[in-house]
Amino acid sequence: MRVDDLIIDTMQMSDLPALHGLSASMGWPHRAEDWALNLRSGHGLVARDAIGRLHGSAMYFPMAQDRTSLGMVIAHPRLERSGLLELLTREAMERAGSYATFLNACSEVQVACQGIGALGHSLVYQTQGYVASVPMAAVSVKTRAARPEDMADILACDTRAYSADRHDVLEPLFAASAAVRVLTRRGEIQGYACARRFGRGQVIGPVIARSEDDAISLIAPLLDRFVGEFVRFDTRLEDGPLRRFLLACGLHPVGTVVTMTFGDVPRGGPERVYGLSSHSHG
Numbered sequence: 001m002r003v004d005d006l007i008i009d010t011m012q013m014s015d016l017p018a019l020h021g022l023s024a025s026m027g028w029p030h031r032a033e034d035w036a037l038n039l040r041s042g043h044g045l046v047a048r049d050a051i052g053r054l055h056g057s058a059m060y061f062p063m064a065q066d067r068t069s070l071g072m073v074i075a076h077p078r079l080e081r082s083g084l085l086e087l088l089t090r091e092a093m094e095r096a097g098s099y100a101t102f103l104n105a106c107s108e109v110q111v112a113c114q115g116i117g118a119l120g121h122s123l124v125y126q127t128q129g130y131v132a133s134v135p136m137a138a139v140s141v142k143t144r145a146a147r148p149e150d151m152a153d154i155l156a157c158d159t160r161a162y163s164a165d166r167h168d169v170l171e172p173l174f175a176a177s178a179a180v181r182v183l184t185r186r187g188e189i190q191g192y193a194c195a196r197r198f199g200r201g202q203v204i205g206p207v208i209a210r211s212e213d214d215a216i217s218l219i220a221p222l223l224d225r226f227v228g229e230f231v232r233f234d235t236r237l238e239d240g241p242l243r244r245f246l247l248a249c250g251l252h253p254v255g256t257v258v259t260m261t262f263g264d265v266p267r268g269g270p271e272r273v274y275g276l277s278s279h280s281h282g
Helices: 013-025 032-041 084-096 107-114 148-162 167-176 212-224 241-249
Strands: 007-010 043-048 054-063 067-075 100-105 119-130 177-185 188-198 201-209 230-235 252-262 272-275
Touching: 007 084, 013 032, 013 054, 013 067, 032 043, 032 054, 032 067, 032 167, 043 084, 054 084, 054 167, 067 084, 067 107, 084 100, 084 107, 100 107, 107 252, 119 241, 148 167, 148 177, 148 188, 148 201, 148 272, 167 177, 167 188, 177 212, 188 212, 201 212, 212 241, 212 272, 230 241
Parallel strands: 067 100, 201 230
Antiparallel strands: 007 043, 043 054, 054 067, 100 252, 119 230, 119 252, 177 188, 188 201, 201 272, 230 272
């Protein structure tokens, strides 16, 4: 099979069974439901052969302020070094039309992105494990369950952290979340955290806060409800109180990916991203 023999087509919900098989062949944990959530919150493209079989994919998640996150960039193992990864990434960027694009890339995709001008920006540390117990003494700030009327303020908090409006990406994530916590000060939401089903168990993210202590206070009640269950948490923090807290709960580091950037990615603030919603969404 040659790349020239493949057709780049728009991803459809009817492609989900084949896409699930493709990601499973790479050892990725995504369920068909996780693919469906990605497609509800973004857009995708696939590489098909003449009889309709899928050999690759890429997705893009547009935000306001001309920013886009890329994800789910996959080529069948037989085609990893064929140029298909580069082709899919370029096509996703062109369809997104944004000048500031980033993706969290595994080693194969890193090489492909470097070949078309991306720069390494930061590491993402994947931690996961079965939650043994949660040291609630680490909680220093009171948080509460989010209410429907909090949504606008949660989105504003997220926008400050990302310097971009992610409403279209976040709305499906919130709808799929089992729990959302918020932290308020003087009537202002200054942090939030979500938990939802993903892969082998649960994923906690995004987590937006103004400090590691605030992030821990948001995360702890979510982890406490999942004692005995498998939980994943992705963060850009290499070390510190949050990483030590996760380790105490039973979440161990299992690997890293690299955030690759095309164009300038602005800094957020005063809130920071302490936990990613996923590698695809950032």
